[in-house]
Amino acid sequence: MKPSFYDLNYSDLERVLNQNNLNGSAAAVLFNWHYKKKEKAQCYENIAKDSVAFFQNNFDFSLPEIDTVHESKDRTVKFLFKLKDSYKIETVLIPFHNKYSLCLSSQVGCAMNCSFCFTGKQGFKRNLTTNEIVGQFLQAWRWLAKNRLGEERILNIVFMGQGEPLHNFDAVKKACEIFLSQHGASIGVQKITISTAGYMPGLKRWSQEIPGVNLALSLHSPFAEKRNELIPINVKYPLGEVLAYIDKIPLNKKQFITYEYILIKDFNDSSDDAKQLGMILAGKRAYINLIPFNSFPGSDYKCPDVDKIEKFKEVLDTFKIPTLIRGAKGDDVLAACGQLNSKI
Ligand code: SAH
Numbered sequence: 001m002k003p004s005f006y007d008l009n010y011s012d013l014e015r016v017l018n019q020n021n022l023n024g025s026a027a028a029v030l031f032n033w034h035y036k037k038k039e040k041a042q043c044y045e046n047i048a049k050d051s052v053a054f055f056q057n058n059f060d061f062s063l064p065e066i067d068t069v070h071e072s073k074d075r076t077v078k079f080l081f082k083l084k085d086s087y088k089i090e091t092v093l094i095p096f097h098n099k100y101s102l103c104l105s106s107q108v109g110c111a112m113n114c115s116f117c118f119t120g121k122q123g124f125k126r127n128l129t130t131n132e133i134v135g136q137f138l139q140a141w142r143w144l145a146k147n148r149l150g151e152e153r154i155l156n157i158v159f160m161g162q163g164e165p166l167h168n169f170d171a172v173k174k175a176c177e178i179f180l181s182q183h184g185a186s187i188g189v190q191k192i193t194i195s196t197a198g199y200m201p202g203l204k205r206w207s208q209e210i211p212g213v214n215l216a217l218s219l220h221s222p223f224a225e226k227r228n229e230l231i232p233i234n235v236k237y238p239l240g241e242v243l244a245y246i247d248k249i250p251l252n253k254k255q256f257i258t259y260e261y262i263l264i265k266d267f268n269d270s271s272d273d274a275k276q277l278g279m280i281l282a283g284k285r286a287y288i289n290l291i292p293f294n295s296f297p298g299s300d301y302k303c304p305d306v307d308k309i310e311k312f313k314e315v316l317d318t319f320k321i322p323t324l325i326r327g328a329k330g331d332d333v334l335a336a337c338g339q340l341n342s343k344i
Helices: 010-019 026-036 049-058 130-147 165-180 200-209 224-230 239-247 271-281 306-317
Strands: 065-071 077-082 088-096 099-103 107-109 124-127 154-159 192-196 214-218 257-263 286-292 323-325
Touching: 010 026, 026 049, 065 130, 077 130, 088 130, 099 130, 124 165, 130 154, 130 165, 154 165, 165 192, 165 200, 192 200, 192 257, 200 239, 214 239, 257 306, 271 286, 271 306, 286 306, 306 323
Parallel strands: 099 154, 154 192, 192 214, 214 257, 257 286, 286 323
Antiparallel strands: 065 077, 077 088, 088 099, 107 124
16 A cells, blocks of 8 residues: 555655655645645646656555534534544534634544543544544545635644544654644644643653644543542543643743643532632643533533533632633534544
8 A cells, every 4th residue: 555645744755755866845845735725726737747756656645535524503513534444533623703623533532531531432443643634634624615615714723532642642743743834734833732631651742842732631620539530541640740740841932731621510510629720720821621511422420500610610710710611512413522432
């Protein structure tokens, strides 16, 4: 099988051209055509014919196949993609003011086994390759260009779909490099967010290898016992260690760490929980995203009432931490956080 073109970051592409005695300047043209123009206009005439023939003969340009598309009433779009080995993954386009955030998957299933997450219930199947991650972006973009003409603007990329992105670090890192490249999609570094359950080995690599890309930590409880129950890797990588590590990472001026907190009825939604959360995050460069629990088939957890959610936020406000209550998008098509499970 031919290697995928979409596995190559910019320097890989230059290397391939050089190794094959082809003109290195074709790299910029190829990246621009595939990731910026997204193949809208024919531009191969700008590159030497032998480079074109070389890539056409030696590389694979296929993308994950769109299996189904669900459009929610709020214009959220959920894609189910079929991969070459028939595994399926989901990708979600989340609208805001005629632009979109794209929520990408990084693995088929997930090894973290979080008790509140539908994806975790599938178990871990395999890591996605870089081309499968980049392919979700290109296919979502093409779908927008075809179905919502004039709205094909993906401004943010969040790794909050299926999988633990820091557990598939190499492929996620290379996909980020491709998204960031100024010769291609040129997505701003502050516009990419990697969300993690607190997988320390990946966190250490993130801080050194892709600084500038934003980090979101799924916190969900400041208390060890509760967090162990929600996020089993907390036993191996306890929250205290994760937070201490994050504190040492130099952030640029505009950078914040996002702390995600799922609110589960009568489990982690009391004023005590909020106070303790406020205490451990006070004084940090932190945003808190409160995510009311999204239910899925077979789950015992429930979402708290609106009053309780607002009360929780009020307590956090006293600690002067910017806090947002995240509205569920796309939950009528099971596209909201934690509802992604490719089996249905
Ligand atoms: N593995 C990564 C990214 C995937 S989940 C992580 O753990 O951060 C993206 C966000 O959705 C996380 O904050 C996750 O905790 C949250 N989430 C998962 N299941 C959910 C559910 N049922 N309701 C609400 N949010 C959920």
